[in-house]
Amino acid sequence: MVDFFERLGALTLSVLARLGLATLFFGAVFARMAQGAKRGALLVREIHFAGVRSLAIILVSGLFVGMVLAVQGYEVLQRFGSADALGSLVALSLVRELGPVVAALLFAGRAGSAVTAEIGLMRATEQLAAMDMMAVDPISRVIVPRFMAALVSLPILAVIFSSAGVIGAYLVGVELIGIDAGAFWSQMRASVDFRLDVLNGLFKALVFGVAVGLISVFEGYHAAPTAEGVSSATTRTVVISSLSVLTLDFILTVLMFRGLN
Amino acid sequence: MNRSKTNVAVGAFVALGIVALAFMALKVGNLVSFDSAEGYRLEARFDNIGGLRVRAPVKSAGVVVGRVEDIRLDRDTYEAVAQLRIRPEYRFSADTIGAIVTSGLLGEQYLSLDAGGDSLYLKDGERIIKTQSAIVLEKLIGQFLYNKAAESSGDKK
Amino acid sequence: MSHPVDAPLIELKNVRFGYGERVVLDGLDLTVPRGQILAVMGGSGNGKTSLLGLLGGRNIAWSGSVRVEGQDVGGLDGSSLYALRRRMGMLFQFGALFTDLSVFDNIAFPYREQTNLPETVIRDLVLMKLEAVGLRGAAASMPSQLSGGMARRVALARAIALDPMLMLYDEPFTGLDPISAGIIGRLIRRLNDAFGMTSLIVTHDVNETLRIADRIVLVSDGRIVRDITPQEVRASDDLFIRQFADGLPDGPVPFHYPAPAYAQQLLGGAVGGGGAHG
Structure with missing residues (x-):
């Protein structure tokens, strides 16, 4: 029994220590954002690494998610004779929820884990220490550009994901199943509000970008400098990012859409 | 990777994002609809608004002409008061009839405006006098059953 | 700098440092004059690398003072x-x-x-440094394509890029074949003399150290136990020095980690020296 409390206490303390470490780290990252923003070339490089290289998986996933939504949505809607509403069903699901959320989950798996592994290896091979000894701040030089790349890339990826999804739904719904194209688009446009739906969705993606970006760089920067340490940091990035994205999504959805429709 | 190649790739990536956003704005969403601050306000009172919600479209002859901006209950008369925002280019005569209609059998409810023949037009802040409340399915069915029952009891006599 | 040229470049006084509850340096004193190559030797885990961290300001001493060129490293602000x-x-x-x-x-x-040098000047400087370590031909290679010895030389070229007054070497010979180790050793000596640097080498490699160092300190139990020249090492019959120089497994530095008596532990069946779990 005492053993149990001892373990619980130790766990609590280690979690608190980790949170404290994370808070200090986030403070340091934010304090150096302005400096980091001046290094355009570095940022471009990291957007290429995180954003451009995630494009393929985002496009393909978006297309398939849209196609599946169309098939399943049609199945349900046609029972009530409302197959024409397919466009609005698909577009609203994508723009409000699936676009930002699925893009963020894919981004955490594709780019977040890679960033963690990269920074973790830089730490394990003393590259960060070497930089620090060369009087170059590793947080401004290595961490901030990677964090900002996530911040910039994820909203772009989310809107591309949603667009690909709408196109996928169009291909299945209109071209394959044979819903009237006019009804598909007009229902969609009647129900999707640019500001309330599209921009809110983008804002969600931005918040997810901050979360996934911070978690990835934090886990990498504080990874144990061993092969095992880097691999478990990579896993933690994906797990913690995914849970954070889903939790944040719930909170944001309640805040944004409560009272609307 | 070559620096200029990277720049081109990132530039294309951002451009694709902008195209996707434009697609969202013009094709998927209704950015062009109008800003909620634009247009003039009308008020309509109903005994029952049914499933009408804030942001529901206001249509005339099937064309979207505005949106429901606010719905509240009048504390004295217990009527539902719907605040509408109508696009400035559309004008409606003073005897316009406002009705709450459902698109399709189970579709969303919207407010339909049927223009009358009056030469006076409704101005900002004015009220649509003639309204027709939402059809509540339960009431309809109840009424139907009552009528049937009344009919059959009449037949027996 | 107001620091006089003839004063020692590095001065450590009564330095205590450790990680968590483990003390690795306990009352260490060390002075290094300019121009010298000092080798710090001692068993693993004796705080030699921590010493480099203290000099570079990556570690902060618990107590005592660490001065480089007269400045208290631990007390400096970021810039x-x-x-x-x-x-x-x-x-x-x-x-x-x-x-x-x-x-x-x-x-x-x-x-x-x-x-803020223009790229053309940087190009010339880089090629000069690469020439100094004999790897001008490898300029276009990626680090993964280099052998261990070549990578070490490139890193050396990078470390001396800004013509430092002080060079710190962390195990520069580890994992290198004797030829590569010899090349690195000679480079360290040559660069030190050519650029008027001061060098501090943390190492295990006795041969290379004896060849290039001006002075050797042996660290044990968190403090300096011997301070000698290579000549003295070769001639000495001090047991401690001989153990290091000849790599003897047992001597003043015990082979065994402290443990209860072997026979007693085997018979008692206890792990960790206690009987608490019995």
Whole structure:
């Protein structure tokens, strides 16, 4: 029994220590954002690494998610004779929820884990220490550009994901199943509000970008400098990012859409 | 990777994002609809608004002409008061009839405006006098059953 | 700098340092005059690498003072510390080259970060440093394509890019074949003399150390136990020095980690020396 409390206490303390470490780290990252923003070339490089290289998986996933939504949505809607509403069903699901959320989950798996592994290896091979000894701040030089790349890339990826999804739904719904194209688009446009739906969705993606970006760089920067340490940091990035994205999504959805429709 | 190649790739990536956003704005969403601050306000009172919600479209002859901006209950008369925002280019005569209609059998409810023949037009802040409340399915069915029952009891006599 | 030229470049007084509850340096005193190559030797886990961390300001001493060129390293704020580090070079154990940059870009890194020199000047400087370590031909290679010895030399070229006054070497010979180790050793000596640097080498390699160092200190139990020259090491019959120089497994530094008596532990069946779990 005492053993149990001892373990619980130790766990609590280690979690608190980790949170404290994370808070200090986030403070340091934010304090150096302005400096980091001046290094355009570095940022471009990291957007290429995180954003451009995630494009393929985002496009393909978006297309398939849209196609599946169309098939399943049609199945349900046609029972009530409302197959024409397919466009609005698909577009609203994508723009409000699936676009930002699925893009963020894919981004955490594709780019977040890679960033963690990269920074973790830089730490394990003393590259960060070497930089620090060369009087170059590793947080401004290595961490901030990677964090900002996530911040910039994820909203772009989310809107591309949603667009690909709408196109996928169009291909299945209109071209394959044979819903009237006019009804598909007009229902969609009647129900999707640019500001309330599209921009809110983008804002969600931005918040997810901050979360996934911070978690990835934090886990990498504080990874144990061993092969095992880097691999478990990579896993933690994906797990913690995914849970954070889903939790944040719930909170944001309640805040944004409560009272609307 | 070559620096200029990277720049081109990132530039294309951002451009694709902008195209996707434009697609969202013009094709998927209704950015062009109008800003909620634009247009003039009308008020309509109903005994029952049914499933009408804030942001529901206001249509005339099937064309979207505005949106429901606010719905509240009048504390004295217990009527539902719907605040509408109508696009400035559309004008409606003073005897316009406002009705709450459902698109399709189970579709969303919207407010339909049927223009009358009056030469006076409704101005900002004015009220649509003639309204027709939402059809509540339960009431309809109840009424139907009552009528049937009344009919059959009449037949027996 | 107000610091006089003839004063020692490095002065450590009564330094205590450790990690958590483990004390690794306990009352260490060390003075290094300018121009000298000092080798710090001692068993693993004796705080030799921590010593480099203290000098570079990456570790902060628990107590005592660490002075480089008269400045208290532990008490410097961020920008003064970076100003001091610009005048230091450090060669990490496995080179710590930036794996995503080519050899050329690795060496250009300190110039691009710390100076406003035009790219043509940087190019010439990089080639000069590469020439100094004999690897001008490898400028376009990536670090992953280099052998261990070559990577170490590139890292050395990068460390001396800004012509530091003080060079810190963390195990520069570890994992190298004798020829590569010899090349690194000779480079350390040559660079030290040619550029008027002061060097501090943390190492296990007795042969190379005896060949290039001006002075050797042996660290044990967190403090300096011998302070001698290579000649003295060769001639000495001090048991402690002989154990290091000849690599004897047992001597004043015991082979065994402290443990209860062997027979007693085997018979008692207890792990960790106690009987608490019995």
